[in-house]
Amino acid sequence: MRRRLPLLLLGLLLAGPTLAADYAPLPGGTFASVLPADGKTAPAILKRFHLRTEPVTNAEFHAFVKSHPAWRRDRVPSVFADGRYLSQWAAPDTLGPTALPRQPVTQVSWFAAQAYCESEHARLPTWYEWEYAAAADATRADARSDPAWRERVLAWYGRPSNDALPAIGGTRDVHGVRDLNGLVWEWVEDFNAMMTSADSREQDGADKLKFCGAGAISMEQKENYATLMRVAMLSSLKATDTTANLGFRCARSD
Amino acid sequence: MKRLLLLLALCLAGTAHAASPLPTDSLYQLAVPLTDQDGHSAPLATRRGTPQIVSMFYTSCTMVCPMIIDTMKATRHAAGEPAQLGLLAVSFDPERDNVDALRRYAAGHKLDMRYWTLARTQPQDTRALAALLGVQYRKLPDGDFNHSSTLLLLDGEGRIVARSSIIGRTDPEFVAAVRKLAGS
Numbered sequence: 001m002r003r004r005l006p007l008l009l010l011g012l013l014l015a016g017p018t019l020a021a022d023y024a025p026l027p028g029g030t031f032a033s034v035l036p037a038d039g040k041t042a043p044a045i046l047k048r049f050h051l052r053t054e055p056v057t058n059a060e061f062h063a064f065v066k067s068h069p070a071w072r073r074d075r076v077p078s079v080f081a082d083g084r085y086l087s088q089w090a091a092p093d094t095l096g097p098t099a100l101p102r103q104p105v106t107q108v109s110w111f112a113a114q115a116y117c118e119s120e121h122a123r124l125p126t127w128y129e130w131e132y133a134a135a136a137d138a139t140r141a142d143a144r145s146d147p148a149w150r151e152r153v154l155a156w157y158g159r160p161s162n163d164a165l166p167a168i169g170g171t172r173d174v175h176g177v178r179d180l181n182g183l184v185w186e187w188v189e190d191f192n193a194m195m196t197s198a199d200s201r202e203q204d205g206a207d208k209l210k211f212c213g214a215g216a217i218s219m220e221q222k223e224n225y226a227t228l229m230r231v232a233m234l235s236s237l238k239a240t241d242t243t244a245n246l247g248f249r250c251a252r253s254d
Numbered sequence: 255m256k257r258l259l260l261l262l263a264l265c266l267a268g269t270a271h272a273a274s275p276l277p278t279d280s281l282y283q284l285a286v287p288l289t290d291q292d293g294h295s296a297p298l299a300t301r302r303g304t305p306q307i308v309s310m311f312y313t314s315c316t317m318v319c320p321m322i323i324d325t326m327k328a329t330r331h332a333a334g335e336p337a338q339l340g341l342l343a344v345s346f347d348p349e350r351d352n353v354d355a356l357r358r359y360a361a362g363h364k365l366d367m368r369y370w371t372l373a374r375t376q377p378q379d380t381r382a383l384a385a386l387l388g389v390q391y392r393k394l395p396d397g398d399f400n401h402s403s404t405l406l407l408l409d410g411e412g413r414i415v416a417r418s419s420i421i422g423r424t425d426p427e428f429v430a431a432v433r434k435l436a437g438s
Contacts, residue, residue, distance in 0.1 A: 037394070038394055038395050038396070039394070039400070042395050068259060077276075077280070077283040078278045078279045079278065079280060079281055079283050079284070079386070080258075080283065110385055111258055111382070111385070114258050114382065115258035115259050118258060118259045119259060123378075189381060190381060190392070191385075192381070192384055192385055192389070192390045192391070193381075193390065193391060193392040193393075194390070194392075195390050195391075195392050195400050195402070238388060239385035239386065239388075
């Protein structure tokens with residue numbers, strides 16, 4: 001009841017999922033993350049989940065904004081998105097030439113991404129879910145120990161960030177998921193759980209009061225620069241931030 | 255829970271403030287329900303009208319959290335114990351911090367419940383509330399949490415007026431902001 005009443009008031013009952021997006025099942029299990037679960041060595045433990053096979057596109061986010069006008073760039077409260085939210089669109093309700101329908105949507109805040117995922121009865125993936133999924137290639141669930149995989153993932157980061165974003169359409173990985181690496185940065189649900197110190201050698205140092213408990217966590221697998229860059233970028237964000245290279249996809253718990 | 259989809263629910267649902275929309279930079283735009291140490295549930299936005307000092311904590315934390323609570327207490331004292339000032343601490347740990355745990359903590363720390371509220375959210379809402387407050391936290395495998403320690407001062411409309419990460423003693427600038435806002 002608590003949920004339905006505001007739904008009724010907003011007239012949203014007719015506005016269900018905007019498009020039927022594809023979600024692929026991922027088996028989960030034990031995963032050696034670059035962020036040890038205990039800040040030291042413990043692996044992440046992942047339950048089975050479903051992940052959206054593609055990042056959310058401009059066309060999909062446009063449909064969402066039309067059915068949920070509170071998320072238009074001219075109406076969204078500033079407490080949920082910064083001033084550049086959807087600024088690549090020609091108008092609050094028009095994509096225009098600088099936002100092609102099949103490009104991943106960017107310039108979206110964490111709050112907007114989370115709201116979109118809720119409209120697909122989903123949520124943002126956790127960092128562990130995202131990192132686990134992104135470790136796959138076309139034939140292996142975990143290709144990270146292959147120098148060629150690392151090289152390929154890393155190469156994208158060297159591309160100038162002011163180039164136009166490619167459209168979605170990378171090769172599908174072993175799970176049927178595409179474009180985790182090599183297209184955009186992606187929000188995760190727990191972006192504000194990274195807590196890495198700028199210099200991880202300081203993890204047991206003077207800043208104890210800033211991070212209660214075990215202090216800032218350390219990053220492992222120093223050879224996996226590309227993933228570590230993701231962590232560093234995500235941990236620097238505020239939930240209202242938007243950037244030209246930051247999009248998202250959604251996940252569902254099984 | 256569809257908190258974010260329903261972010262405007264409060265404005266439309268007809269509260270005492272229905273006539274005046276919330277400012278666009280008000281934290282009360284987030285339609286997150288809180289349950290307090292007496293088991294009462296109410297949206298965060300029902301705190302509208304009274305300035306608040308807000309932070310996050312969890313009751314089984316032995317290191318910094320008691321200092322967060324003590325710092326909030328000391329800040330109110332240093333600001334001249336204004337009558338119109340709420341103190342709100344929300345748990346990172348809704349799984350363990352049920353209403354009983356919050357009530358025991360309030361009693362154990364001799365909190366003056368005329369001003370204090372200890373609260374929990376639904377587990378799926380805790381991350382969004384922390385994101386709103388700019389607080390970082392991470393659950394560890396042993397059930398403890400890493401977290402940043404931040405005190406926020408909100409005006410009656412739920413806008414952030416001041417922020418401090420000084421814990422263990424009062425922050426003079428933050429105290430001055432409280433004094434100026436809550437007046438005493």
